[in-house]
């Protein structure tokens with residue numbers, strides 16, 4: 109029994125170490141590739157595969173989040189006679205928290221699953237070994253373009269989600285709840301700062317990096333056979349999802365600390 | 379080991395050398411203390427029953443697997459301790475044919491063959507690339523299949539494309555993992571002739587894993603048989619044919635032993 113726990117613990121640390129090595133190699137290589145133009149061909153293929161086709165689903169996610177928020181928050185605000193503040197609540201929630209997190213979760217399922225399945229299949233059919241056997245680094249050839257594409261795309265896709273969230277919220281507020289448009293936007297403009305939007309987008313870099321690194325790692329270390337690939341995909345999604353939540357919390361704490369030390373006056377007044 | 383290889387007589391350093399190779403997967407020892415030299419310009423066939431570790435052995439020659447203990451040398455230089463980036467220039471000089479082909483299924487035949495070229499040479503003009511692809515595909519008898527995807531080829535065709543890819547960089551050494559398995563007899567013979575031709579004309583050093591005895595007799599200067607993680611025969615075709623070890627005779631004549639027959643329970647039918 110103790111032996112088994114010990115072995116599991118050792119295995120856990122070994123896996124974590126291996127992942128840390130893989131991640132640092134992939135991210136380091138990605139940063140270096142930013143300065144080498146010949147890598148861009150591969151990256152743009154991935155951007156097409158990953159990004160362009162995710163736009164509709166991300167927009168739908170964003171729009172429904174905004175719309176739902178409007179419906180649900182209205183009653184509480186109205187009971188305090190503050191329904192004109194609805195815009196602040198919706199837009200702040202969408203831009204800072206729900207847009208980035210839900211978009212990232214959507215991407216973890218949509219892109220992460222595909223990346224893990226693709227690389228996992230390449231692994232079990234020895235295509236990754238074939239790349240090594242020809243003297244090319246599979247991390248550089250396969251992982252870096254995908255990580256780069258996710259790093260660049262996730263913030264952009266989050267902006268799409270934000271945009272549609274804001275529009276969806278506004279649409280329901282005006283058409284369904286009959287809120288005065290002028291007051292809605294005035295309060296929103298006052299309550300939502302560039303800083304809030306920026307936080308959401310910066311979260312996107314971290315989420316994108318985490319999704320791509322985790323998914324590629326799971327693909328590279330996937331076990332033999334169709335079952336192995338399926339299992340790797342599940343594990344990749346769960347791990348990406350947890351990393352998104354943990355990163356979100358960490359970034360919220362960090363952002364708050366930075367905000368309070370750099371904008372002390374605003375935080376007292378606003 | 380039963381006989382010394384005749385290649386020891388040449389004074390040159392062997393192209394590839396394995397010293398005291400042991401390979402374990404977990405608790406299981408697949409290769410037990412193997413030492414071999416592969417001389418320049420010679421073709422060596424490695425035979426043995428399925429699962430005896432032939433693929434594992436040949437993968438050590440380009441460090442796709444690393445030894446548990448022991449050494450691998452390329453032209454006298456120890457390579458099993460090099461990291462992946464230091465291995466790259468050596469790997470470009472060695473072609474490797476995977477048992478199942480391992481073609482990139484998202485790339486066409488043409489792009490598969492050009493993959494190593496694009497990775498290591500500063501882009502040849504487009505016309506050169508076309509010539510190179512046609513040249514390599516003609517060698518394996520598949521000219522005209524440039525724009526096919528691997529999924530649309532038969533298993534044997536995939537293997538021949540994989541062979542074309544393995545020779546795309548004109549390597550000095552080619553490692554073949556079961557090049558003729560899954561091919562019809564005529565196509566097998568095309569591959570045999572190709573291996574011989576590469577050896578004669580370009581002095582390529584080849585290591586061929588196979589259990590096709592006809593092919594082994596035809597192409598090999600030297601035949602090595604693996605059994606239970608050890609080398610049990612090492613010599614030329616005649617040496618193998620006349621070997622008295624019962625396991626060797628059973629293998630080369632494709633006969634079952636008494637115990638194997640018994641375990642099939644043939645008598646009960």
Ligand SMILES: Nc1ncnc2c1ncn2[C@@H]1O[C@H](COP(=O)(O)OP(=O)(O)O)[C@@H](O)[C@H]1O
Pocket residue numbers: 403408426427428429430431432433434435
């Ligand atoms: N990556 C691996 N992990 C664990 N066992 C392996 C691995 N690769 C090969 N083996 C084992 O090593 C043995 C020899 O395999 P292999 O070299 O593929 O046989 P063959 O002679 O048919 O090519 C097999 O029993 C296989 O189960």
Ligand SMILES: [Mg+2]
Pocket residue numbers: 432433434477555
């Ligand atoms: Mg094999």
